[in-house]
Amino acid sequence: MNRIIQKNKINENIFRIVIDAPHIARAAKPGQFVVVVPTEKAERIPLTIADFDREKGTITIIFQIVGATTKVLDSIPAGGEIAHLLGPLGTPSHIENYGTVVVIGGGVGIAEIYPAVKALKAIGNEVITVIGARNRDLLIFQNELSVVSCQLLVTTDDGSAGRKGFVSDELKDIIASGKKIDLVLAVGPVPMMRVCCEVTKPHGIKTVVSLNPIMLDATGMCGACRVQVGGKTKFACVDGPEFDGHQVDFADLVARLKPFKDMEKRALDHVCRLLGGK
Amino acid sequence: MAEKKIRLHMAERSVEERVKDFNEVPQGYTPEQAIEEAKRCIQCKNPLCIKGCPVEVNIPVFIKLVAEGKFAEAAEKIKETNALPAICGRVCPQEEQCEKECILGKRGESIAIGNLERFVADWARKKPSPAGHKATLLSQRERVAIVGSGPAGLTCAGDLARMGYQVTIFESLHVTGGVLTYGIPEFRLPKAIVNLEIEYVKSLGVEIKTDMLVGNVYTIQELLKEYKAVFIGSGAGLPKFMNIPGENLDGVYSANEYLFRINMMKAWQFPEYLTPIKIGKRVAVVGGGNVAMDSARVSLRMGAEEVYIFYRRTQEEMPARIEEIKRAIEEGIIFKILTLPVKYHANASGWVSEAECRQMELGEPDASGRRRPVEIPNSDFRIQIDTVVVAIGNLPNPLIPQNTPALKTEKWGGVIITEEGLTSIPGVYAGGDIVRGAATVISAMGDGKRAAKAIAALLD
Numbered sequence: 222m223n224r225i226i227q228k229n230k231i232n233e234n235i236f237r238i239v240i241d242a243p244h245i246a247r248a249a250k251p252g253q254f255v256v257v258v259p260t261e262k263a264e265r266i267p268l269t270i271a272d273f274d275r276e277k278g279t280i281t282i283i284f285q286i287v288g289a290t291t292k293v294l295d296s297i298p299a300g301g302e303i304a305h306l307l308g309p310l311g312t313p314s315h316i317e318n319y320g321t322v323v324v325i326g327g328g329v330g331i332a333e334i335y336p337a338v339k340a341l342k343a344i345g346n347e348v349i350t351v352i353g354a355r356n357r358d359l360l361i362f363q364n365e366l367s368v369v370s371c372q373l374l375v376t377t378d379d380g381s382a383g384r385k386g387f388v389s390d391e392l393k394d395i396i397a398s399g400k401k402i403d404l405v406l407a408v409g410p411v412p413m414m415r416v417c418c419e420v421t422k423p424h425g426i427k428t429v430v431s432l433n434p435i436m437l438d439a440t441g442m443c444g445a446c447r448v449q450v451g452g453k454t455k456f457a458c459v460d461g462p463e464f465d466g467h468q469v470d471f472a473d474l475v476a477r478l479k480p481f482k483d484m485e486k487r488a489l490d491h492v493c494r495l496l497g498g499k
Numbered sequence: 500m501a502e503k504k505i506r507l508h509m510a511e512r513s514v515e516e517r518v519k520d521f522n523e524v525p526q527g528y529t530p531e532q533a534i535e536e537a538k539r540c541i542q543c544k545n546p547l548c549i550k551g552c553p554v555e556v557n558i559p560v561f562i563k564l565v566a567e568g569k570f571a572e573a574a575e576k577i578k579e580t581n582a583l584p585a586i587c588g589r590v591c592p593q594e595e596q597c598e599k600e601c602i603l604g605k606r607g608e609s610i611a612i613g614n615l616e617r618f619v620a621d622w623a624r625k626k627p628s629p630a631g632h633k634a635t636l637l638s639q640r641e642r643v644a645i646v647g648s649g650p651a652g653l654t655c656a657g658d659l660a661r662m663g664y665q666v667t668i669f670e671s672l673h674v675t676g677g678v679l680t681y682g683i684p685e686f687r688l689p690k691a692i693v694n695l696e697i698e699y700v701k702s703l704g705v706e707i708k709t710d711m712l713v714g715n716v717y718t719i720q721e722l723l724k725e726y727k728a729v730f731i732g733s734g735a736g737l738p739k740f741m742n743i744p745g746e747n748l749d750g751v752y753s754a755n756e757y758l759f760r761i762n763m764m765k766a767w768q769f770p771e772y773l774t775p776i777k778i779g780k781r782v783a784v785v786g787g788g789n790v791a792m793d794s795a796r797v798s799l800r801m802g803a804e805e806v807y808i809f810y811r812r813t814q815e816e817m818p819a820r821i822e823e824i825k826r827a828i829e830e831g832i833i834f835k836i837l838t839l840p841v842k843y844h845a846n847a848s849g850w851v852s853e854a855e856c857r858q859m860e861l862g863e864p865d866a867s868g869r870r871r872p873v874e875i876p877n878s879d880f881r882i883q884i885d886t887v888v889v890a891i892g893n894l895p896n897p898l899i900p901q902n903t904p905a906l907k908t909e910k911w912g913g914v915i916i917t918e919e920g921l922t923s924i925p926g927v928y929a930g931g932d933i934v935r936g937a938a939t940v941i942s943a944m945g946d947g948k949r950a951a952k953a954i955a956a957l958l959d
């Protein structure tokens with residue numbers, strides 16, 4: 222179980238793995254995630270289910286090497302097994318025919334929006350997908366998303382691909398064009414989601430964001446993932462990860478993401494030593 | 500023979516030594532001590548102690564066997580009704596159960612039933628008798644699914660397996676044992692003992708599937724298609740917060756997160772184990788139960804210099820076991836009683852730095868019979884701290900009830916069951932903390948036993 226049956230390098234730092242996990246593929250829905258514990262001594266880390274295939278019994282995960290545990294995950298080759306894999310977790314995206322939906326992905330968030338784009342389109346929405354990254358090399362999933370979106374807009378910070386600028390610039394333009402938008406779904410780095418919410422709020426466009434706080438058990442038992450939504454404490458792992466972006470206290474989220482930053486560096490150094498400076 | 504009024508206490512490691520590591524504090528009886536203590540039992544004709552035990556261990560008989568030096572037989576006797584004696588001997592609140600009923604307690608100290616149970620279980624563990632408790636594996640009967648591998652699930656599974664049923668436990672975490680593993684720290688309940696008990700349950704033919712969150716992976720209704728009955732022992736995993744300003748600051752943990760990081764993810768062995776935890780020099784633990792005592796004592800062992808317990812009533816009302824309160828005090832935990840935190844303040848980098856507390860006094864008794872804490876106006880004061888652990892209790896795990904509309908629950912979240920442990924769904928039973936709210940290991944085991952009996956009767 223939990224065997225990695227395929228592994229591709231998407232770019233220097235981002236990898237795609239396809240894992241044999243029939244019980245998860247069977248139950249997975251867009252917007253859900255898994256907890257991965259690559260080896261017995263590693264952390265429990267949440268990763269979004271970027272795709273699933275019920276027939277083949279597989280799930281796809283896109284991960285970026287950001288710390289010790291993702292580094293350890295990367296050390297497992299195709300054919301190897303992940304020690305523990307738990308899912309599907311979290312409340313699925315609410316998929317219905319809204320009309321016109323703008324789905325925005327930034328960074329690895331680009332991979333995470335794929336199942337939602339697919340499902341929203343399938344149910345009859347006009348889906349405009351906007352993706353953005355720092356530069357061309359960091360743009361992922363472009364082909365896959367262009368197939369399932371009605372329109373795909375691309376931005377890069379440096380202009381090396383698509384429009385030079387941010388996803389929020391595209392969002393502003395779509396709104397300015399007078400097109401009626403029924404829903405915005407934004408998944409990516411916190412500043413990106415926050416800006417998208419600021420853009421849509423004056424126009425009263427409902428905006429859903431997918432939050433990524435620190436998680437531990439990811440089953441609602443520890444409260445490490447608590448976020449402030451509409452003045453109430455919510456556990457992102459079970460109540461979310463998707464929330465009404467206009468209700469989210471982003472400042473609180475940012476503050477709660479940083480407590481272990483210095484220790485993560487130590488853990489990464491430790492892992493790099495073990496893996497032989499790879 | 501003159502009756503000895505005072506019980507024999509177990510040797511304990513010195514405070515200086517024990518706060519530096521996670522090893523056990525009490526050292527257990529020697530065989531001679533066990534015999535000496537067992538001889539204090541007057542073998543009542545009508546023993547009240549048995550009635551005080553939620554799983555009705557035949558206490559006088561096992562104690563008599565100990566007094567005669569027949570330790571293996573004593574172990575057999577206990578195991579007839581209690582599958583996890585090495586655990587119960589360590590963590591049961593005997594002072595409120597069997598020992599409370601003991602007649603010797605009227606004129607002196609009750610007999611140390613817990614210490615004797617612990618001795619017998621440890622003795623048997625080290626010298627497994629050849630006759631042992633081998634599973635009398637009958638023909639393989641129907642399949643039963645158990646949700647959760649805490650004491651409720653393990654007991655229900657073990658009993659059903661002994662009766663010949665094919666049992667599968669679904670556990671959401673990657674490690675088995677429930678609170679025994681992720682909650683209660685090593686120095687109070689060594690994990691080697693928990694693992695041995697789990698191995699024993701497995702040896703009876705029970706299959707344990709970890710990383711299986713019931714409700715999400717399979718619903719209860721789906722399980723009922725594959726299994727003839729289901730037992731839900733999913734525990735009280737939902738941590739309560741006080742919802743006061745500053746509770747979301749960095750450095751404020753729920754006790755579950757704190758203990759989970761340390762006990763289960765082994766954050767104390769960071770970076771060999773990759774899960775981090777940050778504990779400062781001055782830790783405040785809020786609450787007065789076992790969870791609070793454990794969090795406080797863990798903090799010391801993680802290197803904190805000053806550890807406070809904030810409790811809004813007095814030591815007398817604390818729900819923690821007396822023995823653990825005593826050890827916490829010995830170890831230098833500072834009890835701030837009649838103290839209610841109302842707000843946490845942060846330093847410039849957003850880390851908790853101060854607790855603002857209100858002084859309380861005791862008023863009239865409330866529904867629980869304990870005197871109600873009342874706020875004293877204009878009594879707020881501040882204490883410098885850099886870590887807070889919120890240990891004010893847990894509620895039943897809401898995930899399965901949320902995913903199972905037909906499952907009836909109380910307003911506070913507890914799953915509603917009949918005398919036999921049956922829920923509102925035919926074939927689905929429940930027990931332990933998911934029914935009672937945060938309770939005890941032994942009551943969870945009692946529930947598991949009772950449900951096993953009912954399930955067997957249903958399938959017979």
Ligand SMILES: Cc1cc2nc3c(=O)[nH]c(=O)nc-3n(C[C@H](O)[C@H](O)[C@H](O)COP(=O)(O)OP(=O)(O)OC[C@H]3O[C@@H](n4cnc5c(N)ncnc54)[C@H](O)[C@@H]3O)c2cc1C
Pocket residue numbers: 590591592646647648649650651652669670671672675676677678679682683684711712713714732733734735736758789790793820896898899930931932933937938939940941943
């Ligand atoms: C720190 C601490 C100290 C304690 N000290 C004592 C003590 O000294 N004495 C005492 O008697 N009691 C003590 N208790 C209480 C005692 O541990 C509990 O009452 C007891 O463990 C409850 O057993 P249970 O089997 O009902 O639940 P748990 O032990 O909570 O086990 C439930 C299991 O179910 C799993 N689960 C939950 N949801 C799902 C799902 N949907 N699918 C699959 N699996 C699921 C959980 O991961 C968990 O492993 C303490 C508790 C804590 C937290």
Ligand code: FES
Pocket residue numbers: 435436437438439440441442443444445446447456457458459
């Ligand atoms: S990660 Fe523990 S409650 Fe959400």
